[in-house]
Ligand SMILES: *[C@@H]1O[C@H](CO)[C@@H](O)[C@H](O)[C@H]1NC(C)=O
Ligand SMILES: *[C@@H]1O[C@H](CO)[C@@H](O)[C@H](O)[C@H]1NC(C)=O
Ligand SMILES: *[C@@H]1O[C@H](CO)[C@@H](O)[C@H](O)[C@H]1NC(C)=O
Ligand SMILES: *[C@@H]1O[C@H](CO)[C@@H](O)[C@H](O)[C@H]1NC(C)=O
Ligand SMILES: *[C@@H]1O[C@H](CO)[C@@H](O)[C@H](O)[C@H]1NC(C)=O
């Protein structure tokens with residue numbers, strides 16, 4: 270399944286194993302689900318029935334086609350470089366940089382990069398501390414505590430969970446609801462949207478139990494578990510020419526498709542497109558790209574991801590973004606829309622899709638690389654050294670001790686951890702001071718008002734310059750409001766982003782409320 274090279278590299282990174290997210294067939298059926306839900310009693314925003322129809326009774330042409338981009342496992346320079354190859358140069362139809370969800374596990378994570386990624390507007394979610402299936406409460410909650418203490422992520426903003434190996438149980442879901450998570454995204458929708466019994470439901474609450482994975486997880490479905498207000502965001506599989514027998518879930522580019530006996534990027538591109546079109550042209554259930562970015566790294570020593578695969582994925586995204594009303598989003602953005610499903614014509618007023626930049630030019634350690642030079646602490650643990658703004662722990666965090674006391678070796682002054690009333694980019698952990706009071710906290714809104722063509726927005730083609738297909742979409746970003754805001758040549762565009770943005774990607778856009 271995985272190239273030998275990757276398998277060899279993985280143990281050192283503590284990252285995905287081959288079975289981390291593979292599917293071999295349907296994981297549910299209508300019968301097994303035994304699901305019933307009364308939409309007159311279960312109403313948004315706090316309740317939503319499992320349904321293939323868009324939320325809020327909207328008709329599909331009024332619904333954005335969301336493409337959810339997620340990554341799993343440790344956050345390291347290599348994995349962010351990898352994600353940046355696909356997202357750094359793209360924008361959504363409102364001119365905002367793309368945001369994604371990173372299901373983060375602790376081992377091998379470089380905490381300062383978690384801070385940077387979050388301050389840039391991305392979603393940080395939980396994937397356990399040491400990457401275990403059917404995790405204990407300590408594995409799940411310890412990760413929250415460590416991400417809060419060492420990366421300065423507000424607890425309130427860690428809303429989602431994905432189980433390592435997608436291996437969860439009824440108890441996992443109960444534990445998540447009890448720990449105050451908003452959603453789980455470990456279940457699969459494993460039947461094509463074109464099948465009459467498809468399980469490609471829009472995200473739904475577990476007020477009436479689960480409707481996915483009923484054949485795969487004991488004790489699930491037939492109304493269980495009932496967790497009012499807790500959401501499941503299914504992972505939507507893709508299907509090659511064999512239909513339900515040719516199912517692909519995570520890292521579909523590592524799979525062989527059709528009846529081939531080797532990975533074939535053309536075949537992968539074909540099934541990504543055909544599945545996307547099946548969603549887009551019918552009920553517009555979200556489409557997902559669920560990645561383990563290390564597999565596509567070009568910077569991790571020893572991993573040489575095929576350039577052809579990287580450019581195939583960019584071709585796919587270019588193609589998708591050239592279609593109207595396609596938005597690449599994080600899971601929290603998707604969920605915010607499902608909870609409050611405004612039609613595409615009103616997306617200009619929709620705050621969760623906007624972008625804004627914290628205006629911080631003081632040299633404080635705040636998740637903005639331009640400010641924090643020389644201010645990071647280096648925690649030189651032998652298993653996995655990392656950097657942080659918030660002070661090194663005296664021992665490595667673990668599920669039993671997720672927030673060890675801070676080391677003050679060599680007279681190092683202890684850092685102040687993020688308080689609950691200050692937002693990350695405005696917190697100075699060295700002086701223990703919030704520079705964002707009601708008067709001084711400044712954001713700049715960078716999203717663009719939606720023009721008169723409101724219902725028909727595209728993000729424009731962007732991406733790779735390496736294929737004939739990409740070069741057809743010569744303008745890298747066509748702002749929907751028709752002002753030719755981008756004057757850079759097509760050739761300069763990728764060069765700029767791959768060099769500069771690979772380091773600084775989106776470090777300057779933040780959701781105003783976070
Ligand atoms: C960890 O982060 C520091 C600071 O950004 C960076 O210099 C270093 O290369 C990173 N290392 C890894 C493996 O991510
Ligand atoms: C994760 O790190 C801890 C602490 O170093 C270690 O005990 C554990 O074996 C690691 N687990 C994996 C899966 O690498
Ligand atoms: C799921 O996790 C449990 C507990 O860690 C383990 O016993 C089981 O083998 C795992 N199953 C799969 C399919 O990974
Ligand atoms: C790769 O897949 C494409 C599309 O299915 C097919 O036309 C081509 O022959 C395949 N290439 C190889 C080497 O199998
Ligand atoms: C935040 O809370 C701390 C401690 O409760 C308090 O001293 C501080 O004034 C508060 N800061 C703001 C900006 O509200």
Ligand SMILES: *[C@@H]1O[C@H](CO)[C@@H](O)[C@H](O)[C@H]1NC(C)=O
Pocket residue numbers: 721722723724725
């Ligand atoms: C959107 O595009 C469709 C198809 O091109 C067209 O029929 C429709 O009039 C357009 N709507 C708006 C508001 O421009």
Ligand SMILES: [Zn+2]
Pocket residue numbers: 284285289341342396400432433434
């Ligand atoms: Zn994982």
